[in-house]
Amino acid sequence: MISAGKKKRKRTTEDYIIDSVVWITMILVVILTLYPFYYCVVQAFNNGIDSTLGGVYFFPRVPTLENFTILLSDGSWGNAIVISVSRTIIGTLLGVLVTSILAYALSFEHVLFRGVYYKIYIFTMYFSGGMIPFYVLLKNLQLINSFWVYVIPGMLNVYYMLIMINFFQTIPKSLFESARLDGANDYTIFLKIALPLSKASLATIALFFAVGQWNSWIDSVYYITKDHLRPMSYLMMQIINKSAISSSKMDAQSAAYAASAQQSTTTSLQMAAMVLAVVPILVVYPFLQKYFVKGVMIGAVKE
Amino acid sequence: MKKVFQIFMVFVMVLSLTACGSNSGGSTAESSSAADNAESNTGDNSVSVEDAGDETSAANDPITFTIFIDHSWFWFDSWGNDDISKEITKRTGVSFEIVRATDDQQLALLIAAGDLPDFIYTSTKQTMTLLEDSNVCYSYNELIDRTGVDIHASDTEIRNNKAEDGNFYALRNANVSQEVVDAGQNYDAGKSIAYRTDIYEAIGSPELKTLEDLENALVAAKELYPEVIPLLNNGNLWYFAEQLGIAGTSSVGYNSDGEVCYGLNIDGIEEYFALLNRFARKGLIDAEAQTYNFDRFSEVRNSGRSFMQLRSCDEAAVSNLSAAEAGTGYTWKLLTNELSDNAVVSANTGIGWSGTYISKNCSDPERAIEFMSWCRSEEGRKLCSWGIQGDHWDYNEQGQTVYTESYQAGIAEGKRMQDDFGIGVWIFGDQGDEKAFIDYAVTDPQSADIIAKRQSGAQHSTIMSELYFAIPTSGDELTIYNALEDIYSSEFLKVIFAETDEEYEAALSNWYKQADQLGIDKLEAWMRNAVAEYWK
Numbered sequence: 001m002i003s004a005g006k007k008k009r010k011r012t013t014e015d016y017i018i019d020s021v022v023w024i025t026m027i028l029v030v031i032l033t034l035y036p037f038y039y040c041v042v043q044a045f046n047n048g049i050d051s052t053l054g055g056v057y058f059f060p061r062v063p064t065l066e067n068f069t070i071l072l073s074d075g076s077w078g079n080a081i082v083i084s085v086s087r088t089i090i091g092t093l094l095g096v097l098v099t100s101i102l103a104y105a106l107s108f109e110h111v112l113f114r115g116v117y118y119k120i121y122i123f124t125m126y127f128s129g130g131m132i133p134f135y136v137l138l139k140n141l142q143l144i145n146s147f148w149v150y151v152i153p154g155m156l157n158v159y160y161m162l163i164m165i166n167f168f169q170t171i172p173k174s175l176f177e178s179a180r181l182d183g184a185n186d187y188t189i190f191l192k193i194a195l196p197l198s199k200a201s202l203a204t205i206a207l208f209f210a211v212g213q214w215n216s217w218i219d220s221v222y223y224i225t226k227d228h229l230r231p232m233s234y235l236m237m238q239i240i241n242k243s244a245i246s247s248s249k250m251d252a253q254s255a256a257y258a259a260s261a262q263q264s265t266t267t268s269l270q271m272a273a274m275v276l277a278v279v280p281i282l283v284v285y286p287f288l289q290k291y292f293v294k295g296v297m298i299g300a301v302k303e
Numbered sequence: 304m305k306k307v308f309q310i311f312m313v314f315v316m317v318l319s320l321t322a323c324g325s326n327s328g329g330s331t332a333e334s335s336s337a338a339d340n341a342e343s344n345t346g347d348n349s350v351s352v353e354d355a356g357d358e359t360s361a362a363n364d365p366i367t368f369t370i371f372i373d374h375s376w377f378w379f380d381s382w383g384n385d386d387i388s389k390e391i392t393k394r395t396g397v398s399f400e401i402v403r404a405t406d407d408q409q410l411a412l413l414i415a416a417g418d419l420p421d422f423i424y425t426s427t428k429q430t431m432t433l434l435e436d437s438n439v440c441y442s443y444n445e446l447i448d449r450t451g452v453d454i455h456a457s458d459t460e461i462r463n464n465k466a467e468d469g470n471f472y473a474l475r476n477a478n479v480s481q482e483v484v485d486a487g488q489n490y491d492a493g494k495s496i497a498y499r500t501d502i503y504e505a506i507g508s509p510e511l512k513t514l515e516d517l518e519n520a521l522v523a524a525k526e527l528y529p530e531v532i533p534l535l536n537n538g539n540l541w542y543f544a545e546q547l548g549i550a551g552t553s554s555v556g557y558n559s560d561g562e563v564c565y566g567l568n569i570d571g572i573e574e575y576f577a578l579l580n581r582f583a584r585k586g587l588i589d590a591e592a593q594t595y596n597f598d599r600f601s602e603v604r605n606s607g608r609s610f611m612q613l614r615s616c617d618e619a620a621v622s623n624l625s626a627a628e629a630g631t632g633y634t635w636k637l638l639t640n641e642l643s644d645n646a647v648v649s650a651n652t653g654i655g656w657s658g659t660y661i662s663k664n665c666s667d668p669e670r671a672i673e674f675m676s677w678c679r680s681e682e683g684r685k686l687c688s689w690g691i692q693g694d695h696w697d698y699n700e701q702g703q704t705v706y707t708e709s710y711q712a713g714i715a716e717g718k719r720m721q722d723d724f725g726i727g728v729w730i731f732g733d734q735g736d737e738k739a740f741i742d743y744a745v746t747d748p749q750s751a752d753i754i755a756k757r758q759s760g761a762q763h764s765t766i767m768s769e770l771y772f773a774i775p776t777s778g779d780e781l782t783i784y785n786a787l788e789d790i791y792s793s794e795f796l797k798v799i800f801a802e803t804d805e806e807y808e809a810a811l812s813n814w815y816k817q818a819d820q821l822g823i824d825k826l827e828a829w830m831r832n833a834v835a836e837y838w839k
Contacts, residue, residue, distance in 0.1 A: 049630075
């Protein structure tokens with residue numbers, strides 16, 4: 001009878017040394033990566049005035065929730081959270097829907113003018129008209145100062161579309177053919193067969209869309225002037241940059257006026273704003289992580 | 304049938320790519336064309352001139368203008384939250400929907416896209432050049448001719464604000480003449496030093512009348528308190544150039560022949576660099592502090608790690624307030640005198656600061672110019688720069704203007720003039736001679752110090768109008784100027800923080816070499832020509 005089990009290899013000194021080096025290096029990397037965020041959390045829960053005295057590194061010296069209370073009691077933050085959540089949910093849903101529909105269509109070789117579409121979409125990945133034509137386009141489409149400016153322009157992402165095309169092409173065509181033989185049309189095949197099989201890639205691009213929507217603030221700077229449409233990322237950027245004079249080329253008189261307008265914002269308040277902005281993503285991410293890991297390898301292995 | 308449907312969908316997609324949106328369905332005051340505005344304004348013109356009897360009611364009818372404020376640090380981003388803006392609305396009927404700039408590029412984008420609001424309030428020279436275009440903004444003289452309002456501007460002011468086409472599209476506020484400065488009617492405190500009283504007493508409370516006194520005090524503090532930064536600055540090191548009597552700014556001034564030149568060639572500039580290098584070698588200024596933003600500067604100050612701070616004239620007041628809140632027990636006092644009889648505090652161009660432009664998209668340009676006329680009237684200037692008579696200021700028995708007790712009490716409690724009262728914020732029509740009026744009946748010692756510093760600054764201010772026109776706004780010269788400005792901060796730090804004489808000489812020599820390579824000679828030739836044109 002042949003023994004099925006393998007004999008365990010005896011660990012050598014070299015193995016222990018290598019393992020120790022790897023462990024130490026990875027622990028250092030983890031500390032270097034996580035500590036800055038931990039520091040932000042500690043500062044966010046420390047009294048603002050006390051923070052200015054310095055020396056708060058590992059635990060809050062004067063613990064308080066005051067920083068979060070200040071932020072959340074400001075009406076503009078409450079409204080900004082609503083805008084951020086809305087644009088993230090709506091932007092992600094629409095983005096995933098439009099991108100997946102287009103990717104599904106283009107995943108078929110026989111689509112009319114497929115090559116032309118491909119070339120146009122790839123071209124837009126490298127070239128654009130620039131900010132001014134884009135602004136004029138948005139203005140003509142009545143999207144300036146509208147909530148939909150957050151959602152519509154970003155509905156199609158060509159890079160994510162390519163990821164999904166690669167994935168759809170890995171689905172055996174025989175599945176679609178057998179569905180067609182059973183009387184299913186393209187919409188039914190897309191909704192009932194293609195999409196359910198694409199959970200990994202859908203979750204991946206949904207995460208990309210969601211993070212992009214949550215963090216985006218530049219669109220609210222240039223395309224929105226109404227305060228009630230400002231997202232949280234914009235307010236956070238304002239708090240963090242409140243003490244900075246934006247232009248290094250500011251004339252002396254402006255600098256003098258700006259100096260009188262400067263007010264120091266406690267580090268704690270800035271950190272509390274950062275924590276508020278990051279926590280929702282941190283909460284959602286673990287649930288999508290398994291899909292994200294699968295999604296990274298999408299399209300890498302072909303039939 | 305399916306193929307027909309598919310071809311139809313492709314046709315629809317192609318059509319959607321070719322269709323362009325238009326403004327006709329959703330036209331607003333902001334999006335009307337210049338031609339439309341010109342037509343409608345011809346009709347309105349007769350109303351505002353002929354119906355003089357109804358002028359008061361028409362002038363005070365509520366109207367909301369949109370305004371873009373091209374200052375990201377501006378005190379307010381909405382109207383009606385302070386005493387002064389409410390009073391302006393009460394007296395004129397005008398209120399504003401404010402868009403405050405978030406970065407430098409925003410206004411340029413709006414100009415390029417033709418999406419300007421009714422008013423634009425900016426001080427950026429390059430942007431002003433873009434706005435001084437009859438297709439973009441109304442010229443004031445055109446609107447004055449139409450409405451007959453008095454804009455309360457002197458010939459010098461109009462001349463200083465004339466664009467290339469001979470019109471003037473704004474009148475910069477906070478402008479000032481040498482006569483006004485000499486009469487003590489304008490003060491600009493400039494950069495100021497605040498010192499911590501406990502350390503000052505520990506080093507023997509020395510006199511601080513000269514630069515040498517200051518240096519000795521900093522050295523003594525460094526010896527007694529090695530862990531404290533002797534002089535913590537938030538930028539502003541040009542203060543020492545001013546105290547050395549160098550006329551100009553870090554970007555433009557006068558060379559040894561009295562000709563306009565770029566900052567590197569200003570007469571006396573090497574003395575300034577040498578002074579700072581000496582300070583740095585003695586450890587009196589900190590290299591890392593040159594990277595601090597205002598929050599970090601405040602943290603270092605509040606934690607007691609500095610002896611003197613170099614910032615603005617309210618530094619002592621702000622420091623004391625922060626220390627009281629933090630419970631540290633530190634107190635600061637403002638240095639109220641200059642450190643040299645030859646000090647040149649604030650080389651003021653006198654041209655002014657920000658201009659208020661009326662765009663071609665303005666919904667009611669006649670009302671807009673009437674509002675600007677009111678802002679520049681005595682009533683408007685007093686309200687916006689001084690506050691509300693009776694609430695914030697008043698006349699005493701001798702007829703002198705004084706702050707009211709309630710206002711002074713508010714300031715003593717830590718309230719701020721602009722942020723909490725709105726005074727000195729909406730200074731669209733300020734003409735620079737309103738500032739130095741509150742000399743009397745100030746009981747709060749900190750306010751008295753600030754006034755003393757401002758008066759000292761007033762005695763050392765010099766108007767140098769031509770310097771404003773010596774800075775290019777377009778062309779190769781602008782490229783050279785921007786390139787020189789871009790390398791300024793890094794090379795400056797290398798020079799002043801050089802640790803040996805050899806390093807210092809090498810850094811300075813390298814800086815001048817780079818400037819030569821970038822084309823400083825060409826820039827300076829243009830500057831001299833521009834100044835000659837100004838004086839023609």
